[in-house]
Structure formats: C-alpha cells, structure tokens
Amino acid sequence: MELKVFKFLSLLLLATPSLAGRLAKKPQMGWNSWNTFKYAVDEKLIKSTAMRLVDTGLARLGYDYVNIDDGWQTYQRDSNGHQQANATKFPNGIKAVADYVHSLGLKLGIYSDAGIYDCGFYPGSHGYEELDASLYAQWDVDYLKYDNCGGFQMNTLSAQERFLRMSYALKNSGREIFYSLCEWGHQFRWLWADQFSESYRMSGDIHSAYRADKSGVCTTAYCLNTGYAGVSDLTMIRKMRELSPFQKPGAWADMDMLEIGTGTMTEYQEQTHFSFWAALKSPLIIGADINNISDSSLAILKNKDIISISQDDLGRAANYLPELSEEGEYQIWAGPLSSGRSRHVILVQNYGSKAINVTLPLASVSGLEKRADRTGLVIRDVWASVDSGKLGETIELKNVEVDQVKVLVLKKR
Ligand SMILES: *[C@@H]1O[C@H](CO)[C@@H](O)[C@H](O)[C@H]1NC(C)=O
Numbered sequence: 001m002e003l004k005v006f007k008f009l010s011l012l013l014l015a016t017p018s019l020a021g022r023l024a025k026k027p028q029m030g031w032n033s034w035n036t037f038k039y040a041v042d043e044k045l046i047k048s049t050a051m052r053l054v055d056t057g058l059a060r061l062g063y064d065y066v067n068i069d070d071g072w073q074t075y076q077r078d079s080n081g082h083q084q085a086n087a088t089k090f091p092n093g094i095k096a097v098a099d100y101v102h103s104l105g106l107k108l109g110i111y112s113d114a115g116i117y118d119c120g121f122y123p124g125s126h127g128y129e130e131l132d133a134s135l136y137a138q139w140d141v142d143y144l145k146y147d148n149c150g151g152f153q154m155n156t157l158s159a160q161e162r163f164l165r166m167s168y169a170l171k172n173s174g175r176e177i178f179y180s181l182c183e184w185g186h187q188f189r190w191l192w193a194d195q196f197s198e199s200y201r202m203s204g205d206i207h208s209a210y211r212a213d214k215s216g217v218c219t220t221a222y223c224l225n226t227g228y229a230g231v232s233d234l235t236m237i238r239k240m241r242e243l244s245p246f247q248k249p250g251a252w253a254d255m256d257m258l259e260i261g262t263g264t265m266t267e268y269q270e271q272t273h274f275s276f277w278a279a280l281k282s283p284l285i286i287g288a289d290i291n292n293i294s295d296s297s298l299a300i301l302k303n304k305d306i307i308s309i310s311q312d313d314l315g316r317a318a319n320y321l322p323e324l325s326e327e328g329e330y331q332i333w334a335g336p337l338s339s340g341r342s343r344h345v346i347l348v349q350n351y352g353s354k355a356i357n358v359t360l361p362l363a364s365v366s367g368l369e370k371r372a373d374r375t376g377l378v379i380r381d382v383w384a385s386v387d388s389g390k391l392g393e394t395i396e397l398k399n400v401e402v403d404q405v406k407v408l409v410l411k412k413r
C-alpha cells in the first residue's frame with residue numbers, strides 16, 4: 001500500500017517539475033513564538049516582537065519572518081468551515097497583524113496541522129486544505145508552519161499525501177506562501193519533502209538544553225516513530241551527520257527553532273548552537289523572548305560572520321569528518337562557501353570534558369585536499385574576531401575549551 005502510494009506520488013512529482021524552490025534560495029530567518037510562549041500568543045506579543053526585531057537590528061541582518069505558532073485559533077471552525085482567530089488574543093484578526101508586520105518590512109507566519117486536530121486540539125487542516133490556504137492568503141500571510149499532530153487517528157492517508165495536499169493548496173491560494181513542514185521524525189522526509197516544501201523538520205522537537213535529551217529520544221537521523229520530542233542541541237547536531245549531504249537550496253532540512261537566549265546555556269554553548277545551525281544550513285528561527293534577552297545571547301544571534309555562513313550563495317552544508325574527529329571528545333565539520341572572499345568553513349567543537357589542542361592537517365579536509373585549493377587562503381577565527389595569516393599545511397588550535405566551538409572561515413586574500 002505504502003509503496004503504491006509512493007509510486008503514485010513520484011509520478012505526480014515528476015509531472016510537476018518543482019513545487020518548491022524560489023522562496024528558499026537561502027535558509028529562512030526569523031522568530032517563532034513556540035519555544036518561549038507556547039499557546040500564550042496574542043496580538044500584543046506579535047507586534048512588540050516585530051518592532052523589537054527592527055529596533056535590535058535583527059531584521060536588518062535578515063531575521064524577517066515573524067511566526068505565530070499554535071494557539072492563535074478557537075476550538076471550533078465557524079459556520080462556513082473557516083478557522084477563526086481567538087478574538088481575545090487577536091481582537092483585530094490576523095489580517096491586521098499581517099498589515100502591521102508588513103508595515104515594518106517584515107513577513108507574517110502562521111501555524112496549522114496536517115491532522116484532524118493540531119497539537120493543542122484546535123482544528124487541523126486535514127480535509128480543509130484549500131479553504132484554509134485561501135483564508136491565509138486573504139489574510140496576507142507569508143509563511144505556514146504545518147505540524148503533524150492528530151493525523152494518526154485516521155490511518156487512511158500517508159504523511160506524504162497529507163503534506164502534499166497542503167502544498168498544492170498553498171500553490172493555488174493566489175499568494176506566495178512559504179511552506180515549512182513540521183513532520184518531525186517520520187518516513188525519512190529528506191527523501192521526499194524537499195520536492196514540495198521550502199523547509200522540512202528532520203527531527204522531533206528541540207528543547208532548551210545543550211546536552212541532556214529527554215528520555216526516549218533517538219540520537220540518529222534514522223529513527224522510525226520514536227523519540228519525537230525533547231532533543232538537545234548536541235543530539236540535533238549528531239542527527240545531522242547523516243543528513244547534511246542532503247542540504248541544498250530550495251528546501252532546507254530544519255533543525256528546529258533556536259534555543260539561544262532561553263536561559264539554559266552558557267555563552268560557549270550558545271555559540272556552538274548558532275554556529276552549527278548556520279553551517280549545517282538549518283533555518284535560523286529565534287525561539288527566545290527578544291523583548292527580554294541578554295546582551296550576550298543577542299550578540300550571538302547578530303554575529304555577521306556566522307550569518308554569512310548560513311546565507312552563503314552556494315547553499316551547501318558542512319559535513320562531519322569522522323576520521324579527524326574523536327567520538328565523545330571533539331567533532332570536526334567542514335564545507336565549501338562561495339560568497340565574497342569566503343571559500344571554506346571548518347568547525348572544531350569540544351564536547352568532551354577537558355580543554356584540548358587539535359592539529360588539523362588541511363590535506364585531510366575534504367575540498368582542501370589539493371595544495372592549489374589552499375594556497376592563497378587566509379583564516380578568520382570567527383568567534384575570536386581574529387584574522388590570521390597564510391595557511392600552512394596544518395592548523396594548530398590550542399586550548400579549545402569545553403563546550404567551545406572554533407569556527408574558521410578560509411578566505412581568498
Ligand atoms: C481565547 O483565549 C483566551 C485567553 O487564552 C481563553 O481564555 C479563551 O478561552 C479563548 N477563547 C476561545 C473561544 O478559544
């Protein structure tokens with residue numbers, strides 16, 4: 001049955017060259033309400049956050065989506081079958097919020113679900129895809145995060161079909177709406193979701209912790225229906241070992257919203273979090289309360305060198321280099337860049353329990369094997385804000401502290 005459906009879908013997709021793509025040349029950036037506010041979203045929060053994105057300079061750096069997550073709706077559709085905004089939380093409706101957000105030069109995101117119910121037992125869009133998509137278009141919404149709760153009661157349609165339906169509905173809605181799939185950890189979506197979404201979650205939910213997973217979390221990408229929430233930062237990075245080669249412009253594997261500024265991590269840990277989300281080409285969606293965020297966390301989110309790695313023109317993710325890494329002690333990832341003078345990025349991250357020295361033979365870094373690819377390059381140590389001289393045959397890193405990441409951008413002189 002599953003196979004047959006898959007075959008049917010493949011034919012459908014072949015007939016439709018690309019449903020995804022244009023909106024996602026670079027990983028999307030913005031803010032989402034869920035990590036900090038859960039169901040407590042309202043007009044005041046969305047407007048003040050949008051204003052704050054502008055005031056802090058985050059908007060200018062590219063954080064331009066303001067995304068309302070679950071909790072904006074009422075428990076019943078109206079007599080015409082439409083989803084409705086909770087009038088206590090959104091007294092002027094969603095369109096008024098969209099107008100405000102647009103007046104600041106930003107874009108508005110909304111949330112729904114591919115099941116009968118969403119995760120908060122509000123009405124999901126299953127069976128109402130076209131109605132809902134056209135309503136979002138009428139409200140001038142720019143982005144849809146589409147979740148996967150409440151779809152399990154009806155074992156009639158595969159996830160692929162449920163999620164594809166909304167893709168078609170959005171494409172036919174009359175408005176260009178970014179489609180962000182939140183199908184957690186099932187059915188290996190990096191093999192199919194890239195064909196009709198702009199981004200697709202590659203795991204169950206992140207939670208605000210650097211190292212500690214909630215119980216039952218699966219630590220690799222290839223999990224079936226287990227361990228879908230409570231993934232720590234380090235485990236999310238671990239899962240990307242299998243997936244980073246799939247990253248490409250048009251549809252991004254999404255490591256979930258950032259937990260920087262949510263108060264559980266040290267500065268080094270937050271630097272690690274941000275560096276990997278950028279170098280692995282995950283969307284960069286802030287999950288903190290930016291009206292109440294530390295200067296240190298804000299500075300991390302605003303680091304221009306790291307943002308440039310995320311928004312690089314080539315759109316290729318760094319890959320894990322197991323032969324240079326030491327399992328349980330430190331991890332080395334590297335990948336090509338092609339914007340401005342930048343040519344390569346190398347991340348060296350200490351996730352062990354003592355400070356380390358690392359000698360990195362550049363000929364063993366994929367993409368830099370040939371001497372000709374290395375000569376003429378200089379190094380920028382991003383978090384130290386230091387530019388150093390010409391590359392030799394090796395890079396020597398001294399005293400990389402516990403939880404610290406060294407991000408080295410190799411640039412043409
Ligand atoms: C709207 O939200 C308020 C505040 O959270 C809540 O008390 C109320 O029950 C909600 N109304 C509906 C119709 O869901």
Ligand SMILES: *[C@@H]1O[C@H](CO)[C@@H](O)[C@H](O)[C@H]1NC(C)=O
Pocket residue numbers: 262263289292
């Ligand atoms: C601001 O953040 C601090 C630290 O995370 C927290 O203790 C405090 O409750 C927050 N204040 C508001 C008004 O949210």
Ligand SMILES: *[C@@H]1O[C@H](CO)[C@@H](O)[C@H](O)[C@H]1NC(C)=O
Pocket residue numbers: 355356357398399
């Ligand atoms: C790293 O190198 C420094 C400077 O050479 C040295 O003092 C330190 O002991 C070394 N650390 C380790 C873990 O080898």
